[in-house]
Amino acid sequence: MKLSVLAVGHRQPAWVNDGCAEYLKRMPRELPLTVSEIKPEPRGSKTREQLLGAEKARIREALAASSRIVVLDEKGDDLTTLKLAKRLEVWMQDGRDVALLIGGADGLDEEFKQQADDRLRLSSLTLPHGMARLLLCEQLYRAVSVLKNHPYHREG
Numbered sequence: 541m542k543l544s545v546l547a548v549g550h551r552q553p554a555w556v557n558d559g560c561a562e563y564l565k566r567m568p569r570e571l572p573l574t575v576s577e578i579k580p581e582p583r584g585s586k587t588r589e590q591l592l593g594a595e596k597a598r599i600r601e602a603l604a605a606s607s608r609i610v611v612l613d614e615k616g617d618d619l620t621t622l623k624l625a626k627r628l629e630v631w632m633q634d635g636r637d638v639a640l641l642i643g644g645a646d647g648l649d650e651e652f653k654q655q656a657d658d659r660l661r662l663s664s665l666t667l668p669h670g671m672a673r674l675l676l677c678e679q680l681y682r683a684v685s686v687l688k689n690h691p692y693h694r695e696g
Contacts, residue, residue: 541570541571541636541638542571542572542574542637543567543572543637543640543680544573544574544575544576544638544639544640545573545574545642546578546599546639547575547578547642547669548578548579548580548599548642548643549578549580549642549670550577550579550580552669552670555674556673556674559674559677559678560674563674563678563680564677566681567684568684571684575673575677576602578595578599578602578644580595581594591646592643592646592647592648593649596651596652603639604639606636607636607637608631608638608658609639609657609658610640610641610658611641611643611653611656611658611660612643612662612672613647613659613660615659615661616658616661617658617661618664621679621682621695624660624679624680624683625686625687627683628680628684640660640676642669642672642673642676645669662675662679
C-alpha cells in the first residue's frame with residue numbers, strides 16, 4: 541500500500557519542504573509516503589465553482605485509479621493520534637493505496653467531499669496549507685510508529 545498527499549498549492553517555504561522530506565524519509569519501505577503538489581487555478585475573474593472544478597480535474601489526473609480517497613476537511617473526523625493509527629491499520633488491511641487530499645485556498649470540490657471514503661480534520665484552527673501538509677506527514681509517520689511500537693510516540 542502507498543500513501544500519497546495531494547495538495548493544491550505551490551512554492552512552499554523551504555521549512556515545509558524540508559520537514560515533509562524528513563518524514564517521507566522515515567516512513568517504512570512497505571508504507572511509502574509521497575507528497576505531490578497540484579497546481580492551483582489562477583483566480584482572475586473565475587467563480588469559486590470554476591476554480592474548484594479546474595482543481596478537481598487536476599487532482600483526478602493525479603489520483604491512482606482505485607485509491608481510497610481521504611479528504612482533509614474542517615468538518616471531518618477529529619482523531620487522536622491513536623485513533624489515526626487504528627484508522628491507518630484499517631486502511632492497510634483494505635490494501636488499496638490511500639490518497640489524502642488537501643484543497644487550495646477555496647477548499648475542495650463538494651463532489652470530492654461527498655465521494656470520499658474518509659474525511660479527516662487536522663485541527664479546529666485554520667492552518668496555512670504548508671503547515672497542514674507538514675503536520676499531516678508528521679502525523680502519518682507518528683501513526684506508523686504507534687503501529688510498529690516505535691518509541692517516537694509517547695502516550696500518557
